[in-house]
Amino acid sequence: MYKTTNQFFVWSCYFLVSGVLIVMDSAAYAQATLESVLARMKPQTVIKIHYRETRFLELLDQPWKGSGYFYVFPDGMIKEQWYPQRQVMAVKANKLYYFDPFADVRYQGEMEDASGGQAIAFKGLMAGDVKLLQKYFQIEFQNQKKTWILTLIPKQSELAEQLSRIIISGTVNQPVNKIEVFLTDGDQHVMELKTEDQGNQLNTKVEQLLAELQSKG
């Protein structure tokens, strides 16, 4: 019973935010308003992004390191972790999927199961709905000379209980290259990103991964 979608959801929330923000064109920040930037957030094709993740966890003696790829596409995204071991996780439409081939553990759930408010907030991000996003997050946007920083601070109590803030940063004319997630219990996740490929040739890979996640196991 402990494998509930609630925690899964919170975890996937920042995964989703990360994924959505990865594809933001930093140049847009330098010139446009937040509304117009968010309106352009939805990717038109599949984007493959390599990531390196470091988790600073209170209960681990050493920081944990992982790496893999994000596949971001129009109505969702997939995170395929390759190191230290393979794990696949996806958000598509309203559904969340998780598959750990080593432990043979699968999850599938509705985003609304955990919290309607949170799901709506992230749907807002996906759809570029600033009003909805502002309802659930306090948004701070700093545009400096060479870099920009976007900070999302949850307003909604359930999300705020676990998530302190998300800081997304990048350099002007470059895509997002760093996402930092700060949890209320003091733990911290840092993700460094680099776009590797994009285009419809990645569709087959996305379909394979989704089929793997949706298979009956």
Added chain:
Amino acid sequence: MEWRRRWFYIALISLIASIIFTANFKTDISAFFIAGDSAEEILLANEMQSGALSSRYIISISSESEAAVSSAFTSLFKSELANIEGIIDVWIPGKNTVPVPALQKLYASHASQIYSLEPESYLNKLLTEKGLQSRAEMLKKLLLSPQASMIKKIALQDPLLLSLAGFESVRSQFKDVIKKDQRFQNLILQTEAAGLDIKRQKRIQKQIKELFSDLAAKQGCKYSLAMTGVPVFAVHTQQLMQGDITRVSIISSILITLLFIWIFRSYKALFWTALLMVAVVCSAVLVTQLVFGYVHGITLAVGSTLIGICIDYPIHALVHSQAVTAERRIDAISRIWPSMMLGGLTTLVGYVALGFSGYPGFQQIAVYAGTGILVSLLLTRYILPAFLGNEKTSRPKLVFAERWIGFCLRYRLLLAIFVVLLLGLAWSNISKLRWIEDMQQLTPELDQLKENDRMIRSRMLSSIEPGRFVLVSGIDIESALQKAERAYQKLDALKVKGELNEFYGLYPWLLSAKQQKINFQTLQSRLDDKIRTNWKTALAEYGLSVKKLGQLDYPETDFISLAEIFDSPVKRFIENQVVVSEHRVLIMIWLAKHQPEALQHAFLDMPGVQYFSQRDLLNRMASEYQQRAQISLLIGLTVIVLLLLLRYRNLWVTFQALSPAIIAAFFILAGWSLTGQAVSFLHLVGFLLAVAICVDYGIFYRENRSGNIVLTYQAMAASMLTSSVAFGCLAIANTSALQTLAQVVALGVIVGFLLCPVIIHHTNE
């Protein structure tokens, strides 16, 4: 006589006023619900009527095409449903929607008490060097998993993750979600009101349907909605009954009024009789109210047939009194009074026996009808004469009665031989009589709802078999939990043998205090220095913080209790498995696919634990009702025979008076045998009523107190017509129980009436 009339008016007004101010009419079906015999069955029946299970709906959305039901639509519908007043919770079945903080808050601090039902063997595996290493590995995995945040909170209190041990078994639920048919989506809905709170449930059902139609129209979805659950059955049954009550009451009142006018052609006579009948119904309502504290709608519906019975006495009085001159009318009534009283008593016996048939609602009908018959008899004898005026002498024009009695008197021998032959034929067929063994067959009007229920439940992800479970009973929750824990061991053994696929008890949600204590003591005795060192080594090996997780401190805390769970969001998961009353606690262990005989046999040596099948219970009840109805029938007949014997002090005369009723009833039984119609206890109840009413005809015909057999038969014809019309009207009801009564009694009284001049020989014709 004038003073009697005045007193009658005053009494009638007082009666009506008392009813207005005191009567409490109910239409919910709880009073007529089937109750069990044992304490467990009664408690369970109550739970089915008003417990958490009763107030739950299963709502099913189905796609009208092959397309899947959109999860966005389901989510929207779900959140909108929660806004309907009276709905306290909505969730998707099979999903792990336990609020995680509640789970962590509730169980992490009790880890050392709840980790296993077999602590020794569990710890034997866990506390080895290898076991601890694998636990450290699991802890690390979980700390890096999507549940990291919750696991961290748990691990700080419970580093060995003992509190999660029992919940491992629920993991497979997510796999089930993936396997389901996407064209359907079920939701569970919990209402605040009890399932039998018809008024509120009716409003909720209407709002659910309206909400669904609105949303489907707005979203452009081609979906259909179906729902099931106790409230759905309750509302449907109540609507069915309310329709029956209204229809039967109105139609039978109109028909009896028209019949009365046709027979007597006198509005004055109609008015007097109507006044008497109002007094009869008011008295019956008032006495029923005094005895039971309320009057049920079904009592009024079945009781409406009472008018058809009670009106017989004024009819006899009117037929005989109007046939003589004004000054001889009171004498005429006095003369037939002994026959009326005996006839009334025999009918009363029928209704009293009905009260003992075991069907809970019939007790009220018995009191209602018994009062009505007594009051009608007394009013006919002492009040009706006060209303009789100086109208001209007349006789009812019931030509068919005159012709039939004339025909019977002429060809009595031939007709008697014909009846004997028919009896022989009936006797040869009686052995083919078939009894209804499945109680479900008594309510064919609910077949569509039952099919709907089956269809919706088949779409559920759960493998739980509905209506069959292991029932554990104890004087308090602790004793029930201890018995349940012994039952889990038996069930585990059955699983190993392949006789049971799975079972769902209260573990891991709740354990007995005794088991919690054993778990705690066992753990404390096993956590020695060596194990603590091994644990630290394992932590270090997997890069986990020895400083934060190395101390295996499991302090003693209060035992987790049912009250604590019921006070948390976890309540939803077990509330439908526990029934708590003042003196008894029931625990239901749900079962997946199983072999009933193996389960029945397994608990024979465990007092307070039994395999329970709702369907078997209902069928056992049907069989018990049938036996009781047979006993009631026998007792009723014996009392009627004794009454007649007491009156006539002659066996042959008694037999003559009784035989039209008995032969009529026998013909009906033979008719059921020939047509292959299965018979239930309700048929027997109707059979008894038919006999009780028909005996009146035998008495009147045999005694012929007016000295004019044609006049007596005319009076009997009038009373037969009102009785058969009153009972016949029940045939237009949709409730099959009422239809059965209509069929049996109406047919019985007609045949009994026709047989009187054939069977009873009259000397003064």
